[in-house]
Amino acid sequence: MKIKAEYAEESARQVVEAAETRWSGTSLHAEVRHHKSGMKRPYVFINCPKNHWRSVAKWLRFEMGADHCSMITGTHWPEGPDEKKWEIVAHLMRMNVINPPERGGWTEQVIRDPAILQNDDVPMEFEISISIPDTRRPSVPSVQEVWMGADWNEKETWDLVGIEFDGHEGMRRVLQPHDTPVGYHPLQREHKIRYHDAEIMYDDMQGFGRKPADDGKVK
């Protein structure tokens, strides 16, 4: 039971070629990369311009078969170059899961022999990186309607990193308390974490709980 390395390699190359043809007029850049440990399996890396992200997502979903949105996450790079102060990284997977066919009231299992999977059928990993230039209000188009799974990923990324998703419906805090102040996103780099400093760790670091009457008082 092994997916053949050369088939996986070929499948990744086909995706890159298709991307170069389909998005030839844009600054989209696709390449085959390899994991650096273990079996060195190939995956597809795409550097996607921000304004094309939604159409690229639809293309990946419906033409390249990337049916599973594994994770969307964001990074804040305050020391980075001007064109990449923020970054969105999306990890997609081609799982090729289909609803099993029905026969006599029961479903047939979809059992596949991994050794013969080729081309579009090979499970494939995608990594998509979107750079956002220096701005006060970082935002990317939302892909909530392309993958249902992207919905909560985007909620979490906005909650923790503070990158907004244009067109996302029902955005709210998911991990942090609902009454967190507007504009507070803990994974932005201006919020420092300090190592083993009991006085700071157990004090009210951000000062949320402080009232005007507490001014000047030290815990």
Place this chain on the structure above:
Amino acid sequence: MGPQHPMTHGLWTLKVKVDGETVVDTIPDLGYIHRGVEKICEARDFTKITTYCDRLCYASANTWAHSYIYSAEDLLEVEVPARAEHIRVIAIEIQRIASHLMWLGAFCPDIGNLTAFVWCLREREMMMDLLQELGGSRLHYNFPRIGGVKRDLPIGFAMRARNKLNLFLNRVQETEQMLDESTVFLVRTQGVGYAKPEEMVNHGVTGPNVRAGGVNYDVRWAHPYSVYDELDWEVSVERPSIKGADSYDRYRVRVDEMRQSARMCLDALDKMPGGAETHYTEGDPMILTKARERAEEGKTGFHHFEDSRGESMFYLAGGGDQRGKHPYRISIRSPMFLTIPYAAKCMIGHKVADIPAIMGSFDPCIGETDR
């Protein structure tokens, strides 16, 4: 319902809108135990993050630690010796059995079968003893290292593991018989919480929940890592009705997965390079290679990993503080974070009394969900 309702198996709230006894709408509300693990890890060395990953899920600590370790090895470009990979597979799969037993033990009392709880925890105890031999503690093992494992198999471990796994394979039949002949169990689980595989994948649900829908997709199968492609095992798939996978199918697929895990462990003990009975000293290159400590800026690493509850992943960006000794950004993909919203949707149209039977069958774990 929640945060203190027995249905939740953790600490979260499910807001349920009802029409009489029928559920009309649900809103899950998470974040009660958000610790900010991702932020904490930004101020830790790569080697010190493993302990935090253990604590992401108390029922499945070893798989989460390994999930991080594989990502860190991708970032730091580390090659792992084959013997260490075999030991890792044994540790992961024993943990998977323990985790599924914990799930079954917690699920059955919810729907009125207390005996299964005691039986499952009795068998989980054997698995905990084996893991204790490997890692040294009972719940948070801190067993893997970047480049290998903490220490080799103890003397006599192979014999004890074979005995206990074989005993487990016999005993799981008893548990299965009891549940399959229990009318209460069947009535409560069959025909509730239908889930279609395509819909589940679109929502980001993975792991045993998808395989219960009749599709053999497993990260260990599709993106093989470690030595999974050399071992003797099969992806456990269930054959559901045309409406999709119900709670009973999700129970069946997990029981079968425990059997496959035991089979995999026994096979890994046989195929281990150097033999499972020999013992190497600490610092031996057979079990641990020297790994780099720093990662430069601009480098990233990620690794999809089959956790007990689905596909977990760590995304790491190098170039953090201490001249690259800390990660710049660490991001955790939790399978349950995306499964809980979907499970909440599955309840719509069912009765309020069915909610524990549906939610429990998805195996929620809030430690990893809230991070």
